[in-house]
Amino acid sequence: MTTLQTEVLVVGGGATGAGIAWDAALRGYDVILVDRADLAEGTSGRFHGLLHSGGRYVVKDPVAAKECIDENVILRRVASAAIEDTGGLFVTTPDDDPAYGDDFLAGCAKAGVPVEEIDVAQALRAEPRLNPGIRRAFTVPDASIDVWQLVWALANGASARGARILPYHRAVALHRDGDAVVGADLRDERTGEEVRVEAGFTINAGGAWAHEIAEMAGIEGVSVVPGKGIMIAMNHRLVNTVVNRCTMPADGDILVPIRTVSVIGTTDIRSAHADDLPVTQEEVDQMLEDGDRLVPGLRSSRALRVWAGVRPLFDDKKGGGSTRDVSRGTALLDHRDRDGVEGFITITGGKLTTYRLMAEEAVDAMVQQLGHDRPCTTKDAPLPGSEDGAYMLAGARLRTRDSHLRTEQLICECELIERSTLEAGMRSRGSRNLDDIRRNLRLGMGPCQGGFCIYRATGILHELDRLDGAEASESLRRFLEERWKGVWPILHGDQLRQARLDDWIFQGILDVEHLPGAPA
Ligand SMILES: Cc1cc2nc3c(=O)[nH]c(=O)nc-3n(C[C@H](O)[C@H](O)[C@H](O)COP(=O)(O)OP(=O)(O)OC[C@H]3O[C@@H](n4cnc5c(N)ncnc54)[C@H](O)[C@@H]3O)c2cc1C
Numbered sequence: 001m002t003t004l005q006t007e008v009l010v011v012g013g014g015a016t017g018a019g020i021a022w023d024a025a026l027r028g029y030d031v032i033l034v035d036r037a038d039l040a041e042g043t044s045g046r047f048h049g050l051l052h053s054g055g056r057y058v059v060k061d062p063v064a065a066k067e068c069i070d071e072n073v074i075l076r077r078v079a080s081a082a083i084e085d086t087g088g089l090f091v092t093t094p095d096d097d098p099a100y101g102d103d104f105l106a107g108c109a110k111a112g113v114p115v116e117e118i119d120v121a122q123a124l125r126a127e128p129r130l131n132p133g134i135r136r137a138f139t140v141p142d143a144s145i146d147v148w149q150l151v152w153a154l155a156n157g158a159s160a161r162g163a164r165i166l167p168y169h170r171a172v173a174l175h176r177d178g179d180a181v182v183g184a185d186l187r188d189e190r191t192g193e194e195v196r197v198e199a200g201f202t203i204n205a206g207g208a209w210a211h212e213i214a215e216m217a218g219i220e221g222v223s224v225v226p227g228k229g230i231m232i233a234m235n236h237r238l239v240n241t242v243v244n245r246c247t248m249p250a251d252g253d254i255l256v257p258i259r260t261v262s263v264i265g266t267t268d269i270r271s272a273h274a275d276d277l278p279v280t281q282e283e284v285d286q287m288l289e290d291g292d293r294l295v296p297g298l299r300s301s302r303a304l305r306v307w308a309g310v311r312p313l314f315d316d317k318k319g320g321g322s323t324r325d326v327s328r329g330t331a332l333l334d335h336r337d338r339d340g341v342e343g344f345i346t347i348t349g350g351k352l353t354t355y356r357l358m359a360e361e362a363v364d365a366m367v368q369q370l371g372h373d374r375p376c377t378t379k380d381a382p383l384p385g386s387e388d389g390a391y392m393l394a395g396a397r398l399r400t401r402d403s404h405l406r407t408e409q410l411i412c413e414c415e416l417i418e419r420s421t422l423e424a425g426m427r428s429r430g431s432r433n434l435d436d437i438r439r440n441l442r443l444g445m446g447p448c449q450g451g452f453c454i455y456r457a458t459g460i461l462h463e464l465d466r467l468d469g470a471e472a473s474e475s476l477r478r479f480l481e482e483r484w485k486g487v488w489p490i491l492h493g494d495q496l497r498q499a500r501l502d503d504w505i506f507q508g509i510l511d512v513e514h515l516p517g518a519p520a
Pocket residue numbers: 011012013014015016017034035036037038039040041042043044045046047048049050051052169170171172205206207208209213227228229230266267308309310311348349350351352353354
């Protein structure tokens with residue numbers, strides 16, 4: 001068994017855990033960040049894509065609204081490369097009460113969210129697909145944020161300062177020495193290898209799984225209730241601005257343009273388990289119907305895929321020693337104060353937009369427990385790639401493609417991924433898992449859902465990594481299985497035709513189920 005030593009072990013590699021790793025590394029700590037799967041494969045990689053302006057919360061939850069706008073401003077400065085400055089609109093549809101707009105304006109003023117009421121005609125000129133029956137429209141600084149870009153920038157920034165980033169390393173046990181947590185046992189989910197980590201301090205950033213990690217340290221009563229939400233990606237940008245319904249937060253009331261698609265969401269349903277998130281036909285129908293109120297015709301537009309994420313809703317069975325803030329939905333548990341267990345804290349709940357603040361609060365709590373004096377610097381330190389403060393641009397890949405049209409082989413037509421970019425991505429991840437490459441580059445995330453690019457990418461991975469035929473086939477088959485999970489619940493119209501075509505390619509031409517290495 002390999003043994004590693006570190007000052008800080010972070011369990012959970014979503015936005016919060018990666019944010020903690022970056023924050024702690026900037027403060028000069030030696031860090032190990034682990035996740036049971038790839039980074040951001042939990043809730044962070046299954047969210048809606050919205051960098052909140054706070055507008056959504058100004059009436060219902062002014063504290064959360066203020067936090068969102070403060071963090072929105074900071075992230076635009078330090079994480080610009082992951083943010084597309086789409087702007088946001090709140091619109092009063094014919095089903096909404098126009099008087100809410102007055103409460104909304106007052107709430108924005110109170111929380112400090114920049115807002116302007118504009119003519120409906122102006123809103124419709126900017127977003128011609130919007131419901132022509134809208135009665136009021138307001139602009140706010142919402143934006144979309146690419147979570148994989150963000151989380152890997154955090155991880156790479158931490159790693160450049162010496163942090164060790166270990167995806168696919170599941171914490172299977174936490175070690176106690178008397179009243180202190182002193183490290184963990186990890187299992188490499190790819191090889192089965194066991195790794196022991198001796199850690200001076202352990203931070204549980206396990207999101208909706210935080211209670212399971214706390215239990216490994218013998219800590220009871222950390223209850224995290226999973227709240228499921230579904231989202232549907234439409235095959236192109238039906239809007240170029242984040243569009244919200246101007247009403248109390250409800251289901252299916254936000255449409256977010258992100259990269260090449262737009263995403264309608266979301267719902268909030270209590271779920272039995274964070275790893276069991278079935279999507280029902282009723283939920284899909286309801287979501288498309290809700291989206292239709294914002295953009296008439298959305299229901300019959302082409303839907304690419306559906307997925308579900310899980311909100312960690314914290315419900316402290318024990319109380320005491322927790323700085324849980326019900327309003328913000330964030331819970332920071334100092335287990336020394338709460339349970340008499342040193343060297344261990346839990347942070348859960350919150351929003352992706354507030355990941356940096358959560359990380360700051362968690363690392364501050366650790367620094368205080370350790371009796372150090374190391375202030376947080378993440379408000380001002382730009383992430384790798386964001387040094388110039390330039391926002392992500394939706395058309396950037398097209399521009400690059402145009403500049404060397406004749407020299408590069410295009411592997412993924414939907415997302416404009418060229419061979420050199422794909423090879424560089426495969427080399428830098430060093431992964432044999434095509435899904436890991438997908439997340440980093442958006443491979444196969446466009447309308448064909450991998451139909452045309454993924455067999456090419458498999459061939460390239462085979463060549464680069466010297467996978468044998470069986471391993472390459474297995475990698476391809478796993479990718480197709482994963483894609484299928486998100487495709488079958490929304491199959492209708494053009495996407496059904498696409499799925500049939502993909503099926504002919506993979507079953508008819510490649511006979512993918514009987515390639516070498518396929519299970520008998
Ligand atoms: C449907 C939905 C839509 C949302 N939309 C938005 C939005 O538009 N904007 C916004 O700001 N917020 C949004 N949120 C909230 C936001 O997504 C979450 O608050 C945020 O992603 C939580 O990040 P996290 O790092 O705390 O948790 P996670 O991303 O879930 O990270 C926890 C990690 O712990 C890992 N883990 C679990 N057990 C172990 C173990 N034993 N060993 C190692 N690792 C382990 C998991 O694999 C996971 O990666 C949304 C949430 C949902 C559910």
